[in-house]
Amino acid sequence: MVMNIRVLTPDRIICSTTADEVVLPGVTGQIGVLDGHASLITALDTGLLRIKLDQKWTPIILCGGLAEIDRNQVTVLVNDVEELVSLELGEVTAELQKATVAVETAETSKARLEATLDLKKAAARVEAVNYLTN
Incomplete structure (x- = not known):
């Protein structure tokens, strides 16, 4: 079913x-x-x-x-x-690395919260590209 x-x-x-x-x-x-x-x-x-x-x-x-x-x-x-349009693995991987650095270097709790949200989106993009290419 x-x-x-x-x-x-x-x-x-x-x-x-x-x-x-x-x-x-x-x-x-x-x-x-x-x-x-x-x-x-x-x-x-x-x-x-x-x-x-x-x-x-x-x-x-x-x-x-x-x-x-x-x-x-x-x-x-x-x-x-x-939307999942024109995502490339190299590009989304670079965004993930950049988002990781932003979380690590955030100086305020507000900046850390925003950076964490960006990191979650970047990780989801990488995972989505992997599903689309397999």
Whole structure:
């Protein structure tokens, strides 16, 4: 059996499709969802959502939000998503290194918080490129 998944932002529907498996970026780690998963509502972190259908993974970079799993329906409500257009591994790897340095050298807690968010996005981009090229 397949699950239905919808990814929504406040102003648009990002996708509405079926999936064999879903991996969500939870705030305490990745959450794998298969057919028949127990009902659950969870907070999502900035990171990579992966949707598997017919042995192919589709990555979507999420910018925080919530997910509700109810029987075979997964609804993901997020603040925003980042489009995966023309990402190259060398470029996103360099961004990841730059973001890592920014976190390490942040002088205030506000700067560290912003740098950490940029680091999460950069790491998700690298992971997304790896899924798209494999």
